[in-house]
Amino acid sequence: MIKCRELCKHYQTQEHSVPVLNSVNLDIHQGEFVALMGRSGSGKTTLLNILGLLDQPTSGTYELEGQSMLGHSSEQLAALRNQNIGFVFQQFCLLPRLTIFENIVLPLQYASGDVSDAYAYCRGLIDRLGLASLITRKPAQLSGG
Ligand SMILES: Nc1ncnc2c1ncn2[C@@H]1O[C@H](COP(=O)(O)OP(=O)(O)OP(=O)(O)O)[C@@H](O)[C@H]1O
Numbered sequence: 275m276i277k278c279r280e281l282c283k284h285y286q287t288q289e290h291s292v293p294v295l296n297s298v299n300l301d302i303h304q305g306e307f308v309a310l311m312g313r314s315g316s317g318k319t320t321l322l323n324i325l326g327l328l329d330q331p332t333s334g335t336y337e338l339e340g341q342s343m344l345g346h347s348s349e350q351l352a353a354l355r356n357q358n359i360g361f362v363f364q365q366f367c368l369l370p371r372l373t374i375f376e377n378i379v380l381p382l383q384y385a386s387g388d389v390s391d392a393y394a395y396c397r398g399l400i401d402r403l404g405l406a407s408l409i410t411r412k413p414a415q416l417s418g419g
């Protein structure tokens with residue numbers, strides 16, 4: 275599902291180039307659960323940002339479902355993220371002015387033209403997770419967990 279070969283990422287600062295990822299080869303297959311572990315500053319977020327299509331590598335290749343993830347426009351990358359990738363961000367990244375329901379339904383609204391289908395699907399998920407009583411609140415009105 276995920277295939278990286280000789281993946282490199284160097285950050286360019288004003289003075290010098292900071293090498294962070296040096297020829298990473300990685301295969302993750304459908305259904306696998308993978309934990310990325312390493313000391314602080316070792317490049318975990320850098321790699322996840324590339325795998326999640328939030329950043330591009332300096333060199334090397336990255337294929338997702340057999341398709342190269344390099345050289346796409348930001349609009350194409352946004353569509354690929356919407357269709358293929360789910361994030362659980364440590365800092366939530368919920369939109370503060372939208373309600374919980376609007377936050378949950380937003381990616382599906384972008385993905386499909388049929389809003390009523392998206393609403394019905396999200397209501398089902400919300401019920402399964404026991405969140406129904408919270409969905410009219412704003413993110414700042416919930417507990418962290
Ligand atoms: N935009 C940037 N410009 C220059 N250097 C950067 C930039 N972002 C990250 N770095 C450096 O790249 C290295 C890897 O950072 P990264 O955030 O990927 O580490 P991490 O493994 O996620 O660390 P942590 O466990 O602390 O979250 C660090 O040395 C960091 O200082």
Ligand SMILES: [Mg+2]
Nearest residue numbers: 315318319320
């Ligand atoms: Mg990190």
